[in-house]
Amino acid sequence: MDYQFVNYLWDDVVADGLDAVERLRYRSNLLGADQRITNTGGGNTSSKIVEIDPLTGEEVDVMWVKGSGGDLRTSKRENFASLYMDKFMALQKVWASAEPRGPKTKIEDEMVALYRHCVYNLNPRASSIDTPLHAFIPYRHVDHTHPISSIAIAACKDQERLTKEVFGDEVGYVKWQRPGYDLGLLMGKIASENPQYKGLIMGQHGIINWADDDKACYELSLDLIEKGARFIAQHDKGEATFGGQKYQSLGKSEREALLVELLPKLRGMVSQMNRFIGTVHVTESVLQFVNSHDAVRLAEIGTSCPDHFLRTKIKPLFIDWNPQSEDFSALLNKLESGIAQYREDYAAYYEACKHPNSPAMRDPNPRVILIPGVGLIAWGKNKSESRVTAEFYSLAVDVMRSAEAISDYQGLPRQEAFDIEYWALEEAKLRRMPAEKEFARNVVVVVGAGSGIGRATALRVAQEGAHVVCVDLNADAAQGTADMLTTIYGQGIGVAGTGISGCGSAIGLSADITQRDSVQAMLAQVILAYGGIDNVIVTAGVFVPPSKAGKISDKQWDLTFNVNVKGLYIVADEARKIWEA
Ligand SMILES: [Zn+2]
Structure with missing residues (x-):
C-alpha cells in the first residue's frame, strides 16, 4: 500500500538481525513513534514465542506482551512481561468457577493478581490489565493501538455500521466494554468464530489486529489505520470543520504577552488544592477547534478513548471568550466563574456515579483549559504529566474532527468514564507511587x-x-x-x-x-x-x-x-x- 497517513518504517535489515523478543520490541517502537498510530503510553503489542523452559529444558509457548506502565515508542525488552501460555489459558477454570463473573465483577480485578503465577523465567515486569486481550486472540502476533482514525470511527454514533462500511468483512466490531478478562474472552471468541476477520474496532476505544507473522502484523496495523484515515479524508469538511470559525487567532507576540500575564493567575486558580505545572499547546489544529462554532458543544461531550480522559479528566473547560471584542479582565472573570462551575460539575458527577466502595473524590479542578484565539493550556503534577495531558487533548481534537467529518461524535457514557477514572486498579496504581518530594510541583x-x-x-x-x-x-x-x-x-x-x-x-x-x-x-x-x-x-x-x-x-x-x-x-x-x- 502507498501510505499517506502513516509512515512505513519496517526495515528487514534491522529486523532480521534481532531475536524474536527484540523483533517485538522493534515493531512496538515503530508503531509508537507515530502519534497518529497511538498516544504516549497507549496501546500494547504481543508475540507468542516458542522458548526453552528453564525448568524442563523443553520447548514451551510463551506470550511476550507490553507490561504495565510501558510505552510503545520507548519500550525496551524489559518493558515486556512474559507468561507461560498454557498456565495463562488454564486460569479460565478459575474464572469459570467464580460467581458472579463478567465485566466489572470482583473476580475480574482478582484475575489480574493471578497473572503473576504464569510468569516465565522470573521476568519481574508486571502484566497489564490488557493482557487477556492478547492471550485469547488465536494468532501469534497482536497489535492493539489507539489510532486517530480508528478511535474516530469507534467514537461515532453509528460506529458499528461505519466499521462495516470502511472495512467490509476484514474487520469486526466489539462494543465498548472496560478492558479486562471478560473483554479478552469476548474478543477471543469473536476472532475464533470469524476466521475472515483480521482485527476488531473496539467501540469508544481503538483497534486490535493480528497475524501469524510479525512483519505482516505490523503492515496490517498500518493498512487498517491508513484505510480509516483515507475514508475520513474523503469526507473532510474543510472550512466547515467544527461548524466553521467563529473567532480569529491572536498573533504570536500578542498571544505570548497575554499568556505571560495570564498563566500565573490561572495557575493560582486551578492550584487551590494542589499546585500544578502548565503546558501551553498551540497548533493549527487546536486553534481551529477553540476558534470554532462547535467547540462549546464538543468540549462538553468530553474525550472518548479511556487513555485520553484519565489524564484530561472527563471534559476540558472551554472559555467562551471573544479574543476580538473582549478584554483581559473579561477573560479573567470568565475563567474565575468557569473554574468554579467546573468544580461544581465535577463534584456532581462524582456524587451521581460513585459506588459505596469508590475512592474519595480527587482534585476537581480542570486539567485542560481551552481559550479561543489562544489555544490549549494543560495542567499536571509535573512537566511530564502536563505535556501528556496536552498531547492527549490535542489527539482528542483530531479524533473529534475526524468523527464529525463522517458522522456525529459521541463520548463515553458518564458512568463508564467514572468506572475507569475511579477503578480500584487505577487507585492501587496511584497509591503505589512514591511520596512527593519537598520541592515537587515547584x-x-x-x-x-x-x-x-x-x-x-x-x-x-x-x-x-x-x-x-x-x-x-x-x-x-x-x-x-x-x-x-x-x-x-x-x-x-x-x-x-x-x-x-x-x-x-x-x-x-x-x-x-x-x-x-x-x-x-x-x-x-x-x-x-x-x-x-x-x-x-x-x-x-x-x-x-x-x-x-x-x-x-x-x-x-x-x-x-x-x-x-x-x-x-x-x-x-x-x-x-x-x-x-
Ligand atoms: Zn487500549
Whole structure:
C-alpha cells in the first residue's frame, strides 16, 4: 500500500538481525513513534514465542506482551512481561468457577493478581490489565493501538455500521466494554468464530489486529489505520470543520504577552488544592477547534478513548471568550466563574456515579483549559504529566474532527468514564507511587546556576523534585547545568508543548541581572515554559579585586554594586510583581 497517513518504517535489515523478543520490541517502537498510530503510553503489542523452559529444558509457548506502565515508542525488552501460555489459558477454570463473573465483577480485578503465577523465567515486569486481550486472540502476533482514525470511527454514533462500511468483512466490531478478562474472552471468541476477520474496532476505544507473522502484523496495523484515515479524508469538511470559525487567532507576540500575564493567575486558580505545572499547546489544529462554532458543544461531550480522559479528566473547560471584542479582565472573570462551575460539575458527577466502595473524590479542578484565539493550556503534577495531558487533548481534537467529518461524535457514557477514572486498579496504581518530594510541583529559578554555588544549588533543588530554571549571564553555562539535570532526571514522557513550553523539568536561560528588561524577558520565558514561578534563588555575584595599591576604580565599584546589590533587588522586585498580580 502507498501510505499517506502513516509512515512505513519496517526495515528487514534491522529486523532480521534481532531475536524474536527484540523483533517485538522493534515493531512496538515503530508503531509508537507515530502519534497518529497511538498516544504516549497507549496501546500494547504481543508475540507468542516458542522458548526453552528453564525448568524442563523443553520447548514451551510463551506470550511476550507490553507490561504495565510501558510505552510503545520507548519500550525496551524489559518493558515486556512474559507468561507461560498454557498456565495463562488454564486460569479460565478459575474464572469459570467464580460467581458472579463478567465485566466489572470482583473476580475480574482478582484475575489480574493471578497473572503473576504464569510468569516465565522470573521476568519481574508486571502484566497489564490488557493482557487477556492478547492471550485469547488465536494468532501469534497482536497489535492493539489507539489510532486517530480508528478511535474516530469507534467514537461515532453509528460506529458499528461505519466499521462495516470502511472495512467490509476484514474487520469486526466489539462494543465498548472496560478492558479486562471478560473483554479478552469476548474478543477471543469473536476472532475464533470469524476466521475472515483480521482485527476488531473496539467501540469508544481503538483497534486490535493480528497475524501469524510479525512483519505482516505490523503492515496490517498500518493498512487498517491508513484505510480509516483515507475514508475520513474523503469526507473532510474543510472550512466547515467544527461548524466553521467563529473567532480569529491572536498573533504570536500578542498571544505570548497575554499568556505571560495570564498563566500565573490561572495557575493560582486551578492550584487551590494542589499546585500544578502548565503546558501551553498551540497548533493549527487546536486553534481551529477553540476558534470554532462547535467547540462549546464538543468540549462538553468530553474525550472518548479511556487513555485520553484519565489524564484530561472527563471534559476540558472551554472559555467562551471573544479574543476580538473582549478584554483581559473579561477573560479573567470568565475563567474565575468557569473554574468554579467546573468544580461544581465535577463534584456532581462524582456524587451521581460513585459506588459505596469508590475512592474519595480527587482534585476537581480542570486539567485542560481551552481559550479561543489562544489555544490549549494543560495542567499536571509535573512537566511530564502536563505535556501528556496536552498531547492527549490535542489527539482528542483530531479524533473529534475526524468523527464529525463522517458522522456525529459521541463520548463515553458518564458512568463508564467514572468506572475507569475511579477503578480500584487505577487507585492501587496511584497509591503505589512514591511520596512527593519537598520541592515537587515547584518552579525554582536559580540565578547564577552556570557554575559554583549556583550549579550546586540547582542540583540540590532538583534532587528535591523541583523544576529548575538555570539562569546565568553565560547562556552556554546555564544550558550546561540544565542539560546535566536532564541527563540525571530524564526528559519525561508526553509529546506536546509549543516553543519553550515543550521543555522538560530543567531549562537554561541567560539574563543580565543588572538590566531590568533582561530579567523581565527571562521571567516571561519561565512563565511560558511552566505557567508560573514559585521560588527565586540568586547566587550570582562578583568580586572585583583591588589594585596592588588597594584601590578600586569607580567603574569597578559600579559593577560590584550593580551585580551584588542592585541585581538582587531587580530580580526580587520583578518576581514580586508576578506574585502580587
Ligand atoms: Zn487500549
